[in-house]
Amino acid sequence: MLKPIATPTRDLVNLDGVWRFAIDSRLGAEPWRDRLETPLEAAVPASYNDLFTDPAIRGHVGWVYYQRGVQVPRGWDGERILLRFDAATHAARVYVDDELVGEHVGGYTPFDIDITDTVSAGAAFRLTVAVSPDLTNTTIPPGKIEVGMTGGRTQTYFHDFYNYAGLARSVWLYSLPQRHIDDVTVVTGFDADTGWVDYRVETVGEADVSVRLADEDGRIVAEADGSVGRLVITDVTLWRPGAAYLYTLTVDAVEDDRVWDSYSLAVGVRTVEVRGAEFLINGEPFYFTGFGKHEDTAVRGKGHDDAYMVHDFQLMEWTGANSFRTSHYPYAEDVLDFADRHGVVVIDETAAVGLNMGVVGGLSGTPPFPTFSEQYAGAETQAAHAQHLRELVGRDKNHPSVVMWCIANEPASNEEGAREYFEPLVNLVRELDPTRPLTYSMVMFATFQNDRMIDLFDVVSLNRYYGWYINAGDLATAELYLQGDIQGWIDRTGKPIMMLEYGADTMPGLHSVWDQVWTEEYQTDLLAMYHRVFDRFPQFAGEQIWNFSDFATTNGLHRVGGNRKGVFSRDRRPKSAAFALRRRWLGLEGRKPSQDS
Known part of the structure; x- marks a missing residue:
């Protein structure tokens, strides 16, 4: 799918701005047939959840409506006329005046709607977009909707970031020649x-x-x-x-x-290859340093913002990071364009997060029911996952910065049915793009002893929290667990091993002379322990810390204003760990750590 751009034969009109906005429960039937009866306006691009003070809007389950007028340029007569949505989270229905002209499911990939036969050059039309934030067991990412004791509908989901929704990326009107x-x-x-x-x-x-x-x-x-x-x-x-x-x-x-x-x-002319335990870019070993990130800022939610994008890349460069993962969904195309221009390496991840009922079981890892079943992740979920992969690869296949596809975050790869679910998806991606390696980020419950599908993939990518969720406050024991874990994967696979998540929640300004969790010192010491272990293994291919910056999550007793594992605060102020990372990563100078380092 080509990104709309202005060329000598194509025109492009940006529709960002302030749109009329309302939730479905406050509108009549078929509200798109007239001007929305609402006093509210919402910014586009932005998630709508944090724009308003009304809690009924923030946690709304059901459709919301955006509306604005659009003027078609008069010079577009005889051209194809299309609407482009860079994303609508998580499903959309698009109306031109009174007519439904298109629909899309999937909150982080773009879609086009041809409205040539519905509008006229030089004329105006009323554009209404219904967007649903709802997640079910057949969506990617999955979730469930329940009716509580008060009769209200509530959204439950199994990933640890807030379910921001709406038109979080740009909307365009553009023209194409007939040929x-x-x-x-x-x-x-x-x-x-x-x-x-x-x-x-x-x-x-x-x-x-x-x-x-x-x-x-x-x-x-x-x-x-x-x-x-x-x-x-x-x-x-x-x-x-x-x-x-x-x-x-x-x-x-x-x-x-x-x-x-x-x-x-x-x-960008470059090659990517996995050879033995090495990840090669242009035939040379590459060692990943960087972060898992989120599209997450105050007020905007997941709304794309060029200023934050530029500043975040500056902060990554300041730390010495050379890469990041688009956890846990495809980011805005502008982010990948920027990475292309600045030589930043990207692991491109799908929105397949939460495919793990073991997480619901807590630290026991015992699922309340099988993850890979029609009760949760069955054939319909797999089909939605496949469509998401087609759209992701179709959008991002030409970016030189993208060096690997990550097709799921923390799936239940240790459970029965995992291989049957994922093998067709692996085959699909290899057919769509045979040039890039594949990985998935592995939950702690999936070990080198019980994982059922690592042989299908090229790189072993671990998410590990020894010293935090396990052995909290006991870094000496955590170090032994971590070393044994990595050695087990090396012995089993012979593949490149990298850490896609490791870290500790940290409250800025909290200090202690002891190994006290939540302090800035503990975060720094935990990261240093992991780095000592990584450097003992020549087979180790990279380290991406969780997380770049603090981010919003669901309400939870273990979350104080969100996830605090960022080395930067949500407003991008550095914690002590950011300075320690800068010393380490700038000291690596692009070399791969070895047992002699």
């Missing part, structure tokens, strides 16, 4: 100083395809004709972690000496 470029796929490689870009172009309507590749100075370095081919680059400059270089691929759809459509995208 147009529908999709572009690129795969890159190199041999010594010669690089190449293999491309495949799909078009709508009969047209010949021509392509050209320009360097960062605008010089054409390769050209070709045809919808499938290879562009060869002499004296290629590679895209490298920390040193991004982007070529521009321009695709033209031509017929009868007329350029019907033109589209350009950034291309």
